[in-house]
Amino acid sequence: MNEESRGGGMIIFATFMVGMVLSQMPLPDLLVWARPEWVVLILIYWVMALPHRVGMGSAFLIGVLLDVVRGSVLGLSALSLTLIAFLVLLLYKRLRMFPLWQQSFMVLVLVGINQLLFHWMQGITGTTGSSLLFLLPSVVSALVWPWLFLLLRAVRHTFYLS
Amino acid sequence: MKEGRAWLSLVVTPLQWVVDIPARVADSLSGVVVDRASLVRENEALKSEALVLERKVQQMAALTAENIRLRELLAADARLDPETRMVELIGVNPDPFQHQVILNQGIEDGVFVGQPVLDAGGVMGQVVNLSHYTSRVMLITDARSAVPVEVNRNGFRGIALGKGVLGELELEHIPDTADIRQGDLLVTSGLGGRFPRGYPVARVTEVVRDPGRPFKLIKAEPTARLDRSRYLLLVEYRSELSRVLAEPPHE
Numbered sequence: 001m002n003e004e005s006r007g008g009g010m011i012i013f014a015t016f017m018v019g020m021v022l023s024q025m026p027l028p029d030l031l032v033w034a035r036p037e038w039v040v041l042i043l044i045y046w047v048m049a050l051p052h053r054v055g056m057g058s059a060f061l062i063g064v065l066l067d068v069v070r071g072s073v074l075g076l077s078a079l080s081l082t083l084i085a086f087l088v089l090l091l092y093k094r095l096r097m098f099p100l101w102q103q104s105f106m107v108l109v110l111v112g113i114n115q116l117l118f119h120w121m122q123g124i125t126g127t128t129g130s131s132l133l134f135l136l137p138s139v140v141s142a143l144v145w146p147w148l149f150l151l152l153r154a155v156r157h158t159f160y161l162s
Numbered sequence: 163m164k165e166g167r168a169w170l171s172l173v174v175t176p177l178q179w180v181v182d183i184p185a186r187v188a189d190s191l192s193g194v195v196v197d198r199a200s201l202v203r204e205n206e207a208l209k210s211e212a213l214v215l216e217r218k219v220q221q222m223a224a225l226t227a228e229n230i231r232l233r234e235l236l237a238a239d240a241r242l243d244p245e246t247r248m249v250e251l252i253g254v255n256p257d258p259f260q261h262q263v264i265l266n267q268g269i270e271d272g273v274f275v276g277q278p279v280l281d282a283g284g285v286m287g288q289v290v291n292l293s294h295y296t297s298r299v300m301l302i303t304d305a306r307s308a309v310p311v312e313v314n315r316n317g318f319r320g321i322a323l324g325k326g327v328l329g330e331l332e333l334e335h336i337p338d339t340a341d342i343r344q345g346d347l348l349v350t351s352g353l354g355g356r357f358p359r360g361y362p363v364a365r366v367t368e369v370v371r372d373p374g375r376p377f378k379l380i381k382a383e384p385t386a387r388l389d390r391s392r393y394l395l396l397v398e399y400r401s402e403l404s405r406v407l408a409e410p411p412h413e
Contacts, residue, residue: 017177024181024256032258068170069177071255071262071291071298122259126306134259 008161012054015042015155016062020069033133036141039066040114043081044107045152047088048095050161059085072118073125080117084110100146108142168269171293178264178296182252189392244358245398246280251391252296259326261304263287265394268295273396276356280395284362284385285309285350289396301388302363303328311363312351313342319351322363322382328389331364333380340378344369348382355401 019038027035039062046054063078070077087110088095095103112135119134155161253264267273269292277289279299287307291298302309305326311333312319318340320333336342346366352359364382371378 020174020177021180024178024253026181026185026254027256032256035256064170065174068167069174070257071260071264072257074167074170119259 008159009053011155011159011161012046012050015046015152016065020066023066024069033136034140035137036144037111037114037137039077040081040084040111041107041141041145041148042152043084044088044110045149047085048092049153049156051089051092054085055089056082056085072122076118076121079121080114083117084114087113100149103149104142104145107145108138111138111141114138167291168293171296175293175295178253246395247398249279249394249396251394255298259305261287261301261307261324261326261328261388262290263299263301265289265297265299265396266295267396268293268297270294273297274400278357278361278397278399280361280397281386281391281393283387283391284364285357286386286388286391286394288356299394302384302386303331303388308354309357309363310351310354311348314347314349314362316341318342319353320348320380322348329383331382331384333366333382334377336378336380338371338378342366342369342378342380347385352401358397358399358401 016039019042022038023035043054043059043062047059059081060078063076063081064074066077066081067074091106095106098106115134115138249265249267251263252266255262255264263286265273265279273289273292275289275292279286279288285302287299287301287304289297290300300307301324302322303324303326305324307324309322309331310319311322320336320342322331323334325332333342333348344366347362348364348366350357350359350361350363362385364384366380366382368381369378370380
């Protein structure tokens with residue numbers, strides 16, 4: 001690892017921070033259920049693009065931060081993000097070969113797993129409703145994915161992250 | 163563990179401020195870009211409102227004195243008016259399943275867990291989580307929230323449960339024969355030891371008596387503007403009960 005890639009770590013962290021800000025932005029009532037899971041998407045991208053740098057450890061740390069931001073039980077997002085990182089680590093070679101629309105389908109499944117796990121565990125602590133609308137973010141995330149992919153790839157190329 | 167969480171929150175506090183910037187900018191913009199006519203109108207409305215409130219306060223002084231005298235006659239404790247201070251809302255929990263808001267004061271400002279939060283309309287909720295400079299408030303409509311209430315008209319007691327639906331509370335386990343009608347005001351009964359007594363919580367919107375069910379189904383709408391208030395009041399209220407619970411047990 002040279003100096004350049006250490007500096008790159010800050011860039012990667014910054015994208016996660018932007019993701020967290022976006023995931024906290026207030027939305028109008030109509031769109032509350034349709035918020036893309038920004039942090040999960042950004043994690044999927046970085047694990048897929050740089051699996052040797054962003055892995056389950058970073059996913060865990062980001063998850064703990066996300067829990068603090070969200071106010072959920074400490075470790076909930078950490079667990080679900082670690083699982084997502086694990087799955088992407090298994091899949092990244094295939095994911096890279098896929099065209100964007102096919103990647104979107106995988107993102108739909110991955111974010112769906114994340115949502116299910118997160119809400120299942122929140123149900124254990126008693127904060128849940130009866131609606132299945134919490135799965136909607138996975139669809140929206142899949143729709144957002146191609147654009148986010150292109151954007152983050154541009155970021156990666158601009159800062160020569162590898 | 164709680165401490166650790168508070169310290170971790172310190173890391174993300176700037177993030178929460180950043181999230182709040184657009185709302186803040188919009189607020190200040192709408193303060194700058196406003197025409198004179200609407201300001202004059204607002205001013206007049208506020209003046210007339212102040213007049214009405216002042217009239218009520220005039221009566222209030224006499225009533226308070228009378229209340230104290232009557233309570234002395236009954237040899238009951240005098241009711242104290244707890245101190246309040248204004249706080250600003252800086253964030254809302256984006257998870258639609260959780261009704262929580264974030265305030266701009268925390269441990270450093272003397273906020274404590276369980277502290278009641280009010281707005282101009284009534285009870286908003288209670289502080290559930292603290293960090294050094296922010297605190298998290300669970301609104302009364304959260305699925306985990308329960309507020310001990312009584313009907314203002316006749317003192318009938320119940321517990322107002324949040325349903326996870328904004329603008330809806332439910333009173334559970336109210337017997338069919340209980341005297342609760344549509345439009346009744348529910349105020350805090352002060353029994354849980356969390357909320358001071360006598361603050362408005364909700365107004366009953368629907369009373370359904372289904373012979374097939376053991377209890378009445380009673381729905382109520384919070385009087386506080388849970389999704390609109392930006393300036394809230396923190397009440398400096400620790401009841402005897404919570405003080406006793408907070409103390410370590412003696413030998």
